[in-house]
Amino acid sequence: MKLLVAVKRVVDYNVKIRIKPDHTGVDTANLKMSMNPFDEIAVEEAVRWKEQGKATEVVAVSIGPQAAQDTLRTALAMGADRAILVQTDAEVEPLAVAKILKAIAAEEAPGAVILGKQAIDDDSNQTGQMLAALLGWPQGTFISEASPDGNGRITVVREIDGGLETLSLATPCILTTDLRLNEPRYASLPNIMKAKKKPLDATTPEALGVDVAPRLVTLKVEDPPHRKAGVIVASVDELVEKLKNEAKVL
Amino acid sequence: MRALVLAEHDNRSLKPATHAAVAAAKQLGGEVDVVVIGHRADAVAQQAAKLDGVAKVLVADDPVFHELLAEPAADLLVGLASGYDALLAPATATGKNVMPRLAALIDVQQVSEIVAVIDAETFVRPIYAGNALATVKSTDAKKVITVRATAFAPAAETGAAAIEPIAAVADPGASRFLERRVTESVRPELTAARVVVAGGRGIGSDGAFALVSQLADILGGAVGASRAAVDAGFIPNDAQVGQTGKIVAPDLYIAVGISGAIQHLAGMKDSKVIVAINKDSEAPIFQVADYGLVADVFEAVPALIERLSA
Numbered sequence: 050m051k052l053l054v055a056v057k058r059v060v061d062y063n064v065k066i067r068i069k070p071d072h073t074g075v076d077t078a079n080l081k082m083s084m085n086p087f088d089e090i091a092v093e094e095a096v097r098w099k100e101q102g103k104a105t106e107v108v109a110v111s112i113g114p115q116a117a118q119d120t121l122r123t124a125l126a127m128g129a130d131r132a133i134l135v136q137t138d139a140e141v142e143p144l145a146v147a148k149i150l151k152a153i154a155a156e157e158a159p160g161a162v163i164l165g166k167q168a169i170d171d172d173s174n175q176t177g178q179m180l181a182a183l184l185g186w187p188q189g190t191f192i193s194e195a196s197p198d199g200n201g202r203i204t205v206v207r208e209i210d211g212g213l214e215t216l217s218l219a220t221p222c223i224l225t226t227d228l229r230l231n232e233p234r235y236a237s238l239p240n241i242m243k244a245k246k247k248p249l250d251a252t253t254p255e256a257l258g259v260d261v262a263p264r265l266v267t268l269k270v271e272d273p274p275h276r277k278a279g280v281i282v283a284s285v286d287e288l289v290e291k292l293k294n295e296a297k298v299l
Numbered sequence: 300m301r302a303l304v305l306a307e308h309d310n311r312s313l314k315p316a317t318h319a320a321v322a323a324a325k326q327l328g329g330e331v332d333v334v335v336i337g338h339r340a341d342a343v344a345q346q347a348a349k350l351d352g353v354a355k356v357l358v359a360d361d362p363v364f365h366e367l368l369a370e371p372a373a374d375l376l377v378g379l380a381s382g383y384d385a386l387l388a389p390a391t392a393t394g395k396n397v398m399p400r401l402a403a404l405i406d407v408q409q410v411s412e413i414v415a416v417i418d419a420e421t422f423v424r425p426i427y428a429g430n431a432l433a434t435v436k437s438t439d440a441k442k443v444i445t446v447r448a449t450a451f452a453p454a455a456e457t458g459a460a461a462i463e464p465i466a467a468v469a470d471p472g473a474s475r476f477l478e479r480r481v482t483e484s485v486r487p488e489l490t491a492a493r494v495v496v497a498g499g500r501g502i503g504s505d506g507a508f509a510l511v512s513q514l515a516d517i518l519g520g521a522v523g524a525s526r527a528a529v530d531a532g533f534i535p536n537d538a539q540v541g542q543t544g545k546i547v548a549p550d551l552y553i554a555v556g557i558s559g560a561i562q563h564l565a566g567m568k569d570s571k572v573i574v575a576i577n578k579d580s581e582a583p584i585f586q587v588a589d590y591g592l593v594a595d596v597f598e599a600v601p602a603l604i605e606r607l608s609a
């Protein structure tokens with residue numbers, strides 16, 4: 050079974066973002082960019098399946114600017130076999146990303162597409178579910194375990210609000226990763242070197258016939274209300290006194 | 300303007316996140332219906348009918364909906380979509396699973412986790428772990444929206460809507476439910492609790508995590524956790540609070556042995572009163588805490604438990 054993995058280039062999760070002074074968006078110039086953490090988990094899962102003989106090939110896809118090549122090289126260094134850059138400087142919304150991935154899935158015919166559950170920049174948590182809808186495939190979202198049974202089904206454990214849910218999905222299907230699925234590896238230097246020689250193809254949304262015109266218009270982007278630091282209390286007694294008499298929450 | 304809200308429930312009771320989603324739907328300015336998709340969920344429908352401002356409760360009751368899998372639920376909603384200008388759900392695990400599938404099926408770009416309604420097409424939503432608030436206008440003819448429950452005052456239960464059964468859909472069958480392991484707890488639900496006591500890596504072990512639970516019990520609260528505490532296995536994953544876990548906004552949030560990473564703050568910084576107990580006076584959590592106590596968990600929490608149970 051071939052696996053397709055979607056990887057997005059985002060502002061590194063450790064970086065504190067700044068809002069542009071004109072409130073038109075977030076200033077991402079000169080910030081450290083990385084692979085979306087949930088997508089690292091997706092790549093790791095796919096590569097493990099390949100190492101375990103449960104998958105035959107891992108293809109990483111990213112939709113974004115030329116620089117998203119770096120993200121794809123990281124996926125290749127982690128163990129993906131090939132990469133596809135769908136190059137565009139536009140900001141592509143989840144529905145359009147899903148349409149692009151659908152077009153690629155039509156060419157590649159994977160047994161499963163693995164995505165992150167959420168991109169940590171737009172925090173949408175939509176793309177995997179949308180792709181599943183467009184392809185008419187079943188979806189296993191927010192998964193913390195996945196085991197392909199070798200007979201065309203994948204058993205997944207999903208993180209839900211009250212606990213865990215186990216589903217059996219017919220392939221081809223869509224999976225989206227949660228934090229507990231695995232711990233992604235660091236790419237070793239030799240693998241980073243090897244990744245430079247792995248194939249990286251490029252295409253565009255236009256070539257795939259997908260209109261990426263945004264449906265949402267961002268009117269403004271602002272700082273959230275600032276929460277002021279309060280007081281440091283000296284003892285448990287003082288804390289209890291304040292919670293009772295000042296905050297009145299006890 | 301007509302809006303339809305997907306009810307959050309477990310076939311037995313309606314979850315409070317629904318009340319918030321109905322409140323958001325009302326702000327769109329038109330009629331609001333609720334749809335209960337479930338199996339033997341009469342009690343849920345009765346409860347939904349009481350929600351203030353709801354005109355009609357549609358009930359799709361069928362074994363195919365027992366677990367509310369995304370595939371049949373989205374198919375059902377597609378069938379209803381033509382009658383509505385907006386389709387909403389609370390941003391719960393279910394809402395997040397079903398609504399984007401629906402949105403793509405009707406070619407709509409969903410607006411996720413709104414925290415405010417400006418008008419029927421314009422919404423505010425957090426991005427970058429809540430470090431920015433974006434005001435976005437949807438240009439789609441229909442809106443598909445998920446609602447952050449903590450941001451809307453819940454609809455009251457003073458109404459009396461009509462209940463109307465609707466037909467189910469065929470099971471697409473590609474996805475089979477095997478089991479659900481629900482974390483049994485006598486404590487209030489994390490996202491609805493008035494008090495949340497949350498523990499982090501600083502607690503050190505799952506044995507010691509009992510201190511956090513004890514403190515929560517004395518206060519009649521729920522237990523939350525940082526990602527590090529969940530990853531370490533101190534407590535099940537559904538207790539994770541944060542950007543990629545649960546969003547909470549209780550009257551009182553007590554963070555114990557939690558450093559206050561932005562991903563954690565994203566899930567709790569709208570709490571009314573925040574208390575932080577951490578032995579590191581430089582921990583970022585103190586920058587959002589109303590009351591900080593620089594102390595060792597193992598001294599402060601037992602003392603707090605003793606003081607409060609006295």
Ligand SMILES: Cc1cc2nc3c(=O)[nH]c(=O)nc-3n(C[C@H](O)[C@H](O)[C@H](O)COP(=O)(O)OP(=O)(O)OC[C@H]3O[C@@H](n4cnc5c(N)ncnc54)[C@H](O)[C@@H]3O)c2cc1C
Binds near residue numbers: 542563
């Ligand atoms: C994609 C992604 C998503 C994430 N999502 C979330 C999320 O939803 N929620 C979340 O919480 N995190 C999330 N994280 C993780 C987040 O970045 C932090 O790593 C995590 O919140 C840290 O947890 P912590 O504060 O318990 O641990 P630490 O940062 O290790 O802090 C432990 C704290 O305990 C204190 N301490 C230690 N011993 C004691 C003692 N004896 N007494 C008192 N204090 C003590 C220390 O001073 C320290 O401040 C996410 C990360 C990524 C990359």
Ligand SMILES: Nc1ncnc2c1ncn2[C@@H]1O[C@H](COP(=O)(O)O)[C@@H](O)[C@H]1O
Binds near residue numbers: 163165167
């Ligand atoms: N531009 C993109 N390129 C590649 N994958 C993407 C892109 N945008 C979203 N994805 C995938 O979809 C997941 C969910 O993103 P989102 O729906 O935006 O929260 C991400 O974790 C990625 O796996």
